[in-house]
Amino acid sequence: MENIDFDGVDGPDGIINIYTETGTTLADGAWTINPKFRSAFDEATGNLSTWALKRASTVATQNDYFFELYNTTCGTDPVRTAKLILGPYSGVALPPSGVNNVNAQGCDFIGFDLFSAFALDKNTPSPHLNGEWTYNGSSSSFVEIMGSLLLVEIPYQPGLPLVDQEIFELTYTVSGVSGCAIEQTIIRVAMVRQVDSGESEPTYICEDDLLAGVYDLDIDLTNDQYLSGEDIEGTWFPESTGQIENEQDSKVNLRAIYDNLIDNGNNLRFGIERFNFVYGVEQRSAVCGDQTTVVRFMFLEELRPFKQRNPPFQICNNIPGEIDLYDFLEFTVENGQSFEYFSDTNTNWRLVSGSSSLGLHVLSPPDPDYTHRGTINTFQAEPGTYIFEYGVSPSINSDPANTCDPYATDPLSSFYCEHPCDVMTARVEIEIFGFEYTGEDTKDVNLCESLEQVDLRSLLTTNGNTIATTGIWTNSTGDVINNTFVFPNLNSSQTFTFTYTTTNSGGCVEATNLVxxxxxxxxxxxxxxxxxxSDDLTITLFDLLSGNPDTTGTWKGPFGYTSSDHLGVFDISNVMLPVLGAGNYLYIVPGSDGCSTADTSTVSITIVEPLTIGTDRSETFCKIDGSVNLYSLLDRDTPRTGIFEDTDNTNALTKDGIVEFETLTNNIYTFRYVITNTQPCDQSSLNVSIQIVDLPTPVVPAQEFCILDAKRLEDIEVDVLNYNWYTTLESDTPVIDNPLLYDNQVFYIATVDTDNCESERLEVLINILNTGERFANGDLCTLDFQDGVSPNGDNQNDTFHLLIDEVYNIPEAFPDFDLKIYNRYGSIVYEGNINTEEFRGESNISVRLGDDLPSGTYFYIFTPNFENNLPIQGSFYLSR
Structure with missing residues (x-):
């Protein structure tokens, strides 16, 4: 695979195409591979990176690479399968270097990964991982190969040369299946020894050894007691104590360090202090690192002695409450510093002697309620001497941040070290005295005054013990009382509180209260x-009793009545209370805890009925109505045997019950109607209220108008909002239209309200001025016609107006008027009256009928033809 070049560019790439190798195309379906190898295979193109397959094929099937072809025709069944057999590849070692021709270098401290000695780049694949490593030598420095990790131990050689190393040759072998040969690669690795700064355990020193001179002389830190197994080529680092002056100096004086720590006695409570001295050895090769070791000394503050303050402590066993043994301890003070020790984890109280522990909680075995306070309870304890011991562990000065805690008590703990300081203890002695029994506090004792006297001790309760007879009785003010108590004369039940007190030879006082x-x-x-x-059934029955009755009783009466208290309250206005009925009501005072016989008395109630008079009445009247008979306002069922009272002192009420309105104003007036009843019923009465509506007369000034205004009745200004106009003083029908006003015309006006009440009527005289006449203020009643006519259709001065909105209404003011218009030559061009269309620049004279008159100045004469109104003349300009 290391020679395959798929793209033919820049050397091998290890890629093959499954479609090419199997003679298939994308049309045949899609090839898939086991999901764990999917990163090496591109299913879209069929490219397979053999360099991404990290194991060579072997006999074991798990190292075979299978491919399956799927298409839609066959569904979940593969159309075809293929298997790739990948030959072994043991990789290429890095180029050798140095005089020893090694491929790589490593440090023996951490081991060396042998695969890091192989070349790996874009043209060189990594070796298969299913090969085996073998060591080709016999050095005693060789330890083992774990997987691909080489472990060796290079021996230390003091002095020069400083680099201790050894070369190891190893072979990596990858086997193949039939037809593929075994491949091997040999590498040489130079392994370098890691420097060693040695090992050190912390040294724990108790302060008492320092004070005893054990560490007065200098010590050498390189002694195996403090540092062992270190390379001799190392150096010491500077530190804060100033003991090491140069890097080769390994001697320190611990006593000098201690003296500096306590600062002439100013820092005696140092607890625990660490002093670290660091030894370092530098690396010999870049593949290894520097190493340092800390030589640590732990100075531990010793415990100072403590003791009981003024022993023994004495207490009587009848004093309730807890006491703390810790409060009896006295601690050492040195140089102004107190060596007080309190801790709930590093202290312990224990009982040394005594009949019981008095409820003391101890630390061992662990007690969750333990406290260094050493709390005990001496109340009702057995008299005697008790001795307790307080122990303090030196771990009270510990620092939990220590990796090795000298105060850990469990040797199996990883934090355990043997503590160099001693435990400190002190004892507390307590003497407990008894007392003479006075009984138990007693209250809620009830006695009847008929007993006259009582033996006080006989009233006390006990816990089974016998009450001492040597005590004395005192009252709340401290006065001594005899045991035989004679009752005083009482006006009411009274509670007494006395105290019975004993004092024994040990000075223990016991006291018991009796109530x-x-x-x-x-x-x-x-x-x-x-x-x-019956109209006033409000009464308190208790008020009807005499003879100073007790207030502890209740009432029983007719109709199943019972009271909730001694009062027996009836209130006719309170709907939560029952209504009083006639009959006998029994007052019952029950017996008390001391006096058991009840006492009773009776109140007899008789009820008288008053006359029924009816309900209050109220009416509203206009003042102009004149008067009203109050009897006429009463209900039909109200008896007419009573009289009316002028409760508001109006002086408008006659003895016959008539109210005259003349002197009354806008207000509500109340009159009381009274009928006399049989005793003890008071008068029966009701109230009759009348409301008088007195409206103000309108204020209307003198009415003066110009005839040209053509004013109507609604144009008159009035100072009230609601009013009526009448044509006569006595008319019942108001004016409902809006007539035109004429000269010397008379109207009458009155204020009205929503209930049709009216004020007095006011006479209003109308004065209409003719043209040419003046108003009282000097203004002239005249008409100023417009000074121009422009019949162009713009709705502005298109005609010679006779109807001027909100100013003049000529046709209405002068229905018989006559208007003549002349040209500048004196010829009449227009003549009009109330039936004629307004002049709009056309002649309506027969000679020039319908002609449009030329622009220019025209003259007019307006004749009112009404009474003494004078003609009005003037000119205007006709514009076209």
Whole structure:
């Protein structure tokens, strides 16, 4: 395959065409290959890259390459099959180089991939992968070949030459099937030794060894105790302690490092510190790398002693609550720095002696509730001496970032190292004293005042123990009380709180509280009789009792009535309450926990009915109506035996119930109608309200118009929005048309509202001025006709107008008018009246009838022919 050239360009390419090799075409169908070899085969063209097939054919069928031809005629069955037998190819070694003629060079530290010694370019395929490697020598440096990885170990030779290497010759053999020969390729590889900076384990030093002088002298870092197996050609790197002054210097003084660390006692709590010294060996060949080793020293702060503060601690066993043993410890202080140790993982409390552990949680075996506080509970504990021990592991100063944790306790742990520092412990001694029993706190004791006195200790509850008789009783103010308590005189039930206290020889105080209530005997008071009016059934039954009754009772009455409290409230206006009915109501005060017998009293209720008077009334009247009889406004069922009261003090009400409107204004007036009832019913009453509508009289100024205006009734300005015009003062029919106004004409106007109320009527006199007369303000009543006529059809001055919108209406003002128009020679050219078409530049005189008059100045005489109105004359210009 290495010699196949499909395209004939730039040397071999290893491509064959399946269609050519099998004598088929695209019309016969499409060739396919096993999907795992699909990247080597182009099904569209049939080109197969044999260089992309990485294994030579062998007897084993998995290395045979099969092809199948499919078309639409045969469907899922192949039309034809073909098999490619690929001969072995062992590749081409890289060109040899150097004095030793080697094909490649590798480092023994990581091994060498032998396939990297083969040439690979666009004209040279890679070797088949199903071959075998063999070593052609017998060097003791040879280790093995794993797949294609060569593993060797080149021995170290101190001194010159610095490059330690050895050449290995190997053969790569690829076998073929029958008809294809075996192929072999020989390569030479120079393997170089990787330099070695040695191995080192961290050295853990407890502070007490440093203080004892164990490390006062210099140490050599190259000693096997600190660094072993290193190449001697290496150097030391500078570091922060300043101990190594040059790269060949391997001696350091750990005591000097420690003294610098604690800074004259200012840094005693350093916990754990690392000091690293780095030894490095540079590479001998580019195929290998530099190597460094860290020689690490770990300085570990030693634990300072601690002890119990002022032992022993004494406590009485009747004090509830927990105490912390940790609070009794006193820790070392050096140079102003406290060596206090608290941790929930590196400390432990344990009971040394005592009848119980008092609920102490310990770290071992693991207890999830353990805390360094060492919490115990001495309440009701057995009296005696208890000794506890607090232990602190030196791992409390650990740093969890260490790869080797000197504080790990499990030797099987990968982080375990033997800790160089010691555990520190101290003991805490506690003495627990007993007390004299006073019973249990007691409350909710109920007594009746009839007992008169009681033995207080007999009221206390107990847990089964006997109550001591040596205690004393005190009240809330501290006064001493006798055990036999005599009841005081009480006005109501009263609760007392007393305390019973004992003190034993050990100074332990025990106290118990007693709360009891002395109850008054129930008192329902004295009953009564009450009469109510049915229109006011609002009453509180409790208010009808006498004799200072208790407020703890409830009521029972007729119609299944029961009260929710002692009041027995009835309110006729509250729909949530029942309605009071006539009958006997029983007040029941129940017995209490101390006094069990109930007490009762009775209230008897009688109800009187008032007269039915009806409902309130209201009406609206126009002031011009004059008056109204209030009795006429009452319902037909309302008795007429009552009287009206002038509640608004209008002084318009007569004793006969008539209201005169003359002095009333726009307002609503209320009058009360009252009928006297039988006691205890109050008067029956209702209200009658009347609303008076008093409209203002319109204000209309003197009416003065020019006759030329031809004004109508609606043109008169009025100061109100709603009004009616009348032709007479007494007329009931308003003017509904809009008549033309004439001189000396009289109208009457009145304000009206939506309810047809009217104000007083105002007389309005019409004054029409004739032409030539002046208004009261001096303006002249006259007519100014237009000064030009242009009959050109532009709708502007096409005629000599007699009807001027919104200004004058000549035909309506002067229906008998006469208009004559003359030319400049004095000849009449037009004569018109109300029945004549307006002058539009044509003559309507028989001599020149219909002629278009020439442009020029024309003269007119307008005669009103109405009363004393004078003729009006002037001129205009006719333009064409």
């Amino acid at each position: 009891f209530t002395i109850h008054k005997e129930p008192n329902a008071g004295e009953g009564s009789i009450a009469t109510l009016c």
